[in-house]
Amino acid sequence: IYNTSIPHSKDVIKIGTLLPYSGVYTVLGEEITNAMSLAFDEINNTISGKTIEIIRGDTEVKPNIALQKSRKLISSDKVDILVGPVSSSVALAVRDIVVQTKTPLIIPNAGANILTGEKCSKFITRISFSNYQINAPMGKWLANKGIKTAFLLAPNYAAGKEMMTAFKDNFIAAGGKVLGEEYTPFRKTKDFGPYLARIKDSGADAVYVFYAGGEAINFIKQAHSFGLSDVMKLTGAGWTTSPLFLPAQKDAAVGFIGSLNYVPSINTEDNINFKKSYYEKFKRLPSEFAVQGYDSGKVIIEAIKSVSGDISNKDNLADAIRTVSIT
Ligand code: PHB
Numbered sequence: 001i002y003n004t005s006i007p008h009s010k011d012v013i014k015i016g017t018l019l020p021y022s023g024v025y026t027v028l029g030e031e032i033t034n035a036m037s038l039a040f041d042e043i044n045n046t047i048s049g050k051t052i053e054i055i056r057g058d059t060e061v062k063p064n065i066a067l068q069k070s071r072k073l074i075s076s077d078k079v080d081i082l083v084g085p086v087s088s089s090v091a092l093a094v095r096d097i098v099v100q101t102k103t104p105l106i107i108p109n110a111g112a113n114i115l116t117g118e119k120c121s122k123f124i125t126r127i128s129f130s131n132y133q134i135n136a137p138m139g140k141w142l143a144n145k146g147i148k149t150a151f152l153l154a155p156n157y158a159a160g161k162e163m164m165t166a167f168k169d170n171f172i173a174a175g176g177k178v179l180g181e182e183y184t185p186f187r188k189t190k191d192f193g194p195y196l197a198r199i200k201d202s203g204a205d206a207v208y209v210f211y212a213g214g215e216a217i218n219f220i221k222q223a224h225s226f227g228l229s230d231v232m233k234l235t236g237a238g239w240t241t242s243p244l245f246l247p248a249q250k251d252a253a254v255g256f257i258g259s260l261n262y263v264p265s266i267n268t269e270d271n272i273n274f275k276k277s278y279y280e281k282f283k284r285l286p287s288e289f290a291v292q293g294y295d296s297g298k299v300i301i302e303a304i305k306s307v308s309g310d311i312s313n314k315d316n317l318a319d320a321i322r323t324v325s326i327t
Contacts, residue, residue, distance in 0.1 A: 013050045013304060013311060016073035018066055018084030018094060018105075021058040024187050025086045025213040029058075031244055031286075032108050032293035036083060038281055039297025047301055048309025059085050061187060063093035070094045074101050080311050081106065081321075083296050088112035088131065088158035099123050102314040104321050106299060108292040113162050122318045127295045129261045131162035134237055135210070138259050139170025142206060142235060149177045150235075151204040153195055155215060156183035163210045163237050171208075179204045184215075192219050196226045209236035216240045217248045224252030233257060244287035262288035270327050298326045 015036075019029035037054065045052045055077050059066035066085060073079045074097065082098065082105045085091050091110035098105040099121045107115065107124065111131035115124055142150070150171060154160030160183055168178055179202045182195050199207050207228065211219045220241060223234060238260030241253040264275060264285045274294065278286040286294070302324035304311060311317050
């Protein structure tokens, strides 16, 4: 009679993913999910006596589909936490429903700048990067390395635009000149031939690009057979030659200069251990996408531990996610 609190009867913690399991970013979605499940396997899928259940939502890299999936995960499956997405446009599409329903969202990849800027919310925590962050330093760095002119190429959606803007502003401020820029139809471009010809004709010192997934593989292979690196430097956001795409790109990727939030060669004890357990389970080196999935899992584990498994209060859970610390 004195205890008026409603007991939280759930003994399952439901993690919904909003990730691409089909479409141009499929391998990224699978890599993030794999690595997150590795983090959960390490603790036998149990936190504070509760079992973790992952419910997959395939965004198909389409904002409208992702919005439908987020409604299903939140209202029907009643997930406690969402993890995703990969695409900036998808992230922008699900932003409001997540905040309105107070469903904590951990973003393992999508870099849309405003989600941690003017549209930030305590229910949204990004454990990776913003599109600005990865690309801005390259503007100054390449200019200081003697690159005077550049041509920009990226997919025509939020991430491509934001990354090129970040590069461009800093490149120009450091004395560089942009000779041209093209935005390719996102998810639809397979033939980069016409763009490669225009890039070459520009006579720029460097091309600065961003691609990921299937588009990164196609672009790098086609730029190689076209001989673009014979006439200019290939530079850009480092995902373009991610370790995840190298098995398909092979030698065509050699010489690309990019910046990134992670490389597998980092020589710390934590990274060496991570690489070993990832290799044991998946038989390949982890990419930055794997790290982002693993870190998402780690943050979830630490956050739930810090509220002693009581995830009934969404405000407390969101606060916990924002304050935990992981390596
Ligand atoms: C994004 O859409 O924000 C995005 C997608 C793939 C990447 C990086 C950023 O590799």
